[in-house]
Amino acid sequence: MGIFSKTCEYAMRAVFFIAAKTADGGRVGIKEIATGIDSPEHFLAKILQDLSRRGVIQSAKGPNGGFYVDEAILNMPLSSIVEAVDGNDIFIGCGLGLEYCSEENPCPIHHEFKAIRNQIQVLLKTTKIGEFNEDLNLGIAVLKK
């Protein structure tokens, strides 16, 4: 596995896809999203339901329904997606999995890893969900395997 869980990878790709498709209005359906990011449809549906409940995307049922995002969501940081799916372990967890690792009671690599955790945090907090729309729509960035 990578830095994030598979579920979280799907979530980020899906949110980027939805953002790029619906920033100018409109909705996009689960089938189109699943195809667009190479993910299993029903599994992704669950992930998106969860993200929708948590306000990271929006959804509407019925004809012309689908998933979409508004301006406020476009300006939300990537950390919103990651925290909704994987929690905040990546920001605070110990590199060696020690529950009580801290500044006062550090594991051997505690200080070295603090820098990495911080950098991940800065990246996820300062990058906006809508930031890639142009690159995605121009085909400069890609979401498929």
Add this chain to the structure above:
Amino acid sequence: MGIFSKTCEYAMRAVFFIAAKTADGGRVGIKEIATGIDSPEHFLAKILQDLSRRGVIQSAKGPNGGFYVDEAILNMPLSSIVEAVDGNDIFIGCGLGLEYCSEENPCPIHHEFKAIRNQIQVLLKTTKIGEFNEDLNLGIAVLKK
């Protein structure tokens, strides 16, 4: 889960423990290691067998047997442990889980993540297994939950 798999976390803690205990000679048994790092004994045994086969630690059977490390191992980088257990995904994997993500065909966060992957790599490659022996033996660093 954190950056590394649970297996990898146990592996690193165990190798640090063995290094600190045996750098000046001697062996340490699986029971003492498991107790010393708060890990399930039999599960850890498998991990250590694997590390031993891959040359990341050494082992001897029979009375006065156990696990130990020599001078060469003390100077090996942490990346040897991580690669033996988790492979090199952490160094090369895409942040969004895309198989064909690359400089020419980047995912949206490819460039941002390159810096993080590089920092993790530098940390793991430049830190030596034996580097924490003193802190561990003095109780300044800790390996227990």
Add this chain to the structure above:
DNA sequence: CAAATAAAAGACAAAAGACTCTTTTATTTT
């Protein structure tokens, strides 16, 4: 050589994560 010791190996078992399929509910359009 016999007994004791300790790692190696193998076969299971439980839990979590990833994924599928079916039914239900809400909305829109005619």
Add this chain to the structure above:
DNA sequence: AAAATAAAAGAGTCTTTTGTCTTTTATTTG
């Protein structure tokens, strides 16, 4: 109101990770 559409929800499966238990093999010591 009826039909069509599309997300929401629920139940269940498969796979991987994590963990347990038992047996075997190698080594040392008396």
